[in-house]
Amino acid sequence: MELKDFGKTLVFMPDATRGAVRALTTQQLKDTGTEAIVTNTLHLLMSLGEEKIKKLGGIKKLMNWDGIVLTDSGGFQVFSLIHSGKWKGVVHDNGATFKSPTTGKLYELTPESSIDMQMAINSDILVTLDDCRKSDLSRKDAEESVERTIAWAKRCKKHFDEVYGGTEKTGKLLSCVVQGAKFLDLRERCAKELSSIGFDGYNFGGFVVTEKGDLVLDEMRSVIENTPTDKFKYAMGVGKPSDIRVVSKLGYKVFDTVLVTRNARHGSLFSSDIKDEVLRIKNAEFALDERPIDSLCDCYTCKNYSRAYIHHLFRVGEMTGVTLATIHNLRYYQRLIEGLNQN
């Protein structure tokens, strides 16, 4: 897939948060039909740092990955680690200041430094830093989050244009994140203001499901309706296969979720043979099941191994089981996307 075509058809990006899709080699990743991956600015900033990744020639060279790389800005981590109090740190108008819980090193993530780091990673598609918060926030908090997200997006764009020459000179795309939580007028305002600044893509930010697990479709629709039709729409963190089917109908073309890899590690495998599509390979019923995980799947795992074997590997804790499960789950998603693209 060429970068210029990104988001014209549906695309699913697995999360390679720290520079690897967990448990997979780059070749195994390619073999699932994956064309784009997501890495995380904050994680790579803290583990490698800007100077080191620059010296190493960027994440694509490091990973030997010739596909597309999208870098998440760190906005979600601002929420999940700092806002929620899991990490010591503060979020302020200039960004986020926080201490690494492992090294104690102090970091300052600003809209500008996020862009710098994403450039150092040599990402193809950058994401503006956003102020992501918990799902059930007050209107006042949501307003503040929207204001900051817009202000930071502006600063990211300015920095990207002035320091690096923007999309024209770098050949990279810059996408933004729409916040506003459950307040549809705030979603609309955020979407419209970001659209007037102008980005190559518009990402649905915040939480995609309620606590009950229902998709926030009205919020997602609001973002689609208030952003340019000719730019890609990325539903960040979506989702279960059934969620992707639904959300893609709204007009979102780009998806990522940790479910595909995390569930694989936890023994939840996707299978069209099973009601609700989820086969829990560790369950006793698969101990002697010699069928493949999914009778319709063409992945390396399904073509070569039985449910009983994967079940056994999980039972004894062999890492190969995790690798085979991840290969399958990711291929399941890519086949889902291929199927949806054909319709």
Added chain:
RNA sequence: GCAGGAAUGGCGGAGUGGUCAAUCGCGGCAGACUGUAAAUCUGCUCCCUUCGGGGUUCAUUGGUUCAAAUCCAAUUUCCUGCA
């Protein structure tokens, strides 16, 4: 044969008079996970249950006591020394 020591739920191992159906770990059964602090976390795991509770347990048998997995006696088995 003599002298010590030990016997607890599928396993390992706490508990040494009442708050013990009995900490905990493993194993077992199931569930959760949606821009990854996650190869993680949660629940259940003697029997019955209308989930409130009820019934039988800590080698076996008998005893002491208001009350025993815990104290005493005998028996059985195992371990360690000495012969």
